[in-house]
Amino acid sequence: MELEKYLREETSYLLDHECTTISKDKIHLPGPDFTYRIMAPTDRSNRVLGSLQKLFDNGRLGGTGHLSLLPVDQGVEHSAGASFAPNPEYFDPENIVRLAIEGGCNAVASTLGVLGAVSRKYAHKIPFLVKLNHNELLSYPNTFDQIYFAQVEQAWNMGAVAVGATIYFGSPESDRQIQETSKAFRRAHELGMATVLWCYLRNDAFKSDKDYSVSADLTGQANHLGVTIEADIIKQKQPTNNGGYLSLENFGKTSDLVYSKLNTDHPIDLTRYQVANCYMGRAGLINSGGASGKDDFAAAVRTAVINKRAGGMGLISGRKAFQRPMKEGVKLLNLIQDVYLDSSITIA
Template sequence: MKAKLEKLKEKIMPHGRAMILAYDQGLEHGPRDFGANPESRRLEYILDIAKRGGFTGIVLHAGLAEKYESEIHDSGVPLILKLNGRSELYTGEDPYSPQLYSVAEALALGTTAVGYTVYSGSKYEAQMNREFSQIIRQAHVEGIPVIGWMYPRGSSLFDTKSASKTLKMALEEQERTGLAIDETPSIVAYGARVGLELGADIVKVKYTGSKESFRWVVESAFPTKVVMSGGPMTKTDEEFLARVKDVLTAGAVGIAVGRNIWQRKDPLTISEKIHDIIFGS
């Protein structure tokens, strides 16, 4: 299965680069994310962007993947099935994103890779680590690549009274840079390292504000590959394109982005610019 694993990695990372379109936000954030561009509520619209924009994969939950199985196949864009998820309606300090689908179910839908979110720092992190580890083992037996959404989050990241050494470092970084605590290099790098230690092939992480600090994230995850999460839409195209350039300079293999593409009025134009940055014009 190792040969199959490497072949499918090449499918979502041709020439060692990845440009993934994320569309798992409907479960995570609800319909509000589609308000900026109402067309984005339709998967047909998203698939058209993915195909014409040159994306190397599209992230979906099983409901959409099942209902649009033939359209996804016809698009030629590799499917990356997200195996866990949660809504934003629960507002507790310690999030938990439970496993919703199995590797076997993902295979039945024709997936090229699978993904899973881990909230390191949540009181439920042990359960998520265990679920993710099992998914990785099962997927690798089948020759399927695994992407970890590594997002440290939870009450421990704000517990300054009994702060870990990493949190103390992150608080100092926050003081210097003004970054949110879950965007500081120490926290993001820790999440990336957890992904490596558990066995992920690729980790999806937040931008840390500069190419210099992001290099530490990439080094912490090596040899696991790193892609940057898009996050909320930036004010300008130029701001987001600068981030893409930064993370590639730092050694990332690409991006896994949703809102910064399909919330924009002209998603294909920015997709083409990103494609040129990642793969060369």
């Protein structure tokens, strides 16, 4: 692919970087045999392994061990109007699933309502990932809390291969969210479904001179808590800085080595630290694509290159794809997948 067209002045900076913090030899990398090599020795049942393999086998990245997911739960998180007004055809759930299929995604992730509305037509055509909880923003004044809209059994009954949930680590509600989601993930594994955790930081105290909710040290610890409740795959925002622990007084525990030895300010090194906190890659790290903007195609390629070279498993990109005509959305998803299909882009 024409990487220089998208990476521009960062081409050498991103493609030639060698990670000297956490060696690539220590990372359990994605690959065609990931389920057998990494997941099979765990306590996951054969049914869970089968569900994971269905994710890995579908779409343009099928057989690579990498994932390209389309998530569309923003109709709840950000209101349907804010999410779909730029492209009203996506008020119709069928178009969401069609975009994921035509875009060559491994799976489509959305709400119980969206996937349930078309499950008999599409659940056998593309793996379904049902997002169980959401941040509801219709109450006034707005509050920020992840509450369960759906039950694990409902996802299983519609033929979903995986469930997902969000935890707002660092928030006053996080203790309850951890307990609720741990129970939900245990039940999903009992029924043979895979689990994906949105590991997000939310607390106004994390935002001062920088937005430390996307710092490598705090997001890394969120990832580590996520794999502690046996999330099979971790979704995390790509880090843009470091030093979240250091920005607050008397907060948590860290080590000087996190900043002097295990990280630099290079985005690949920062993301490598996220992978390390996913049990050195035993749980796959997929980074989020972020909000849509002026240069979405270049931003998507950049994010994918960083994730892949850091040892990540893939990308989960929604708004950049569905807030534009379907043909353009398919192109953007294919660009992301092309990064993972390009053998010249290697682990740093």
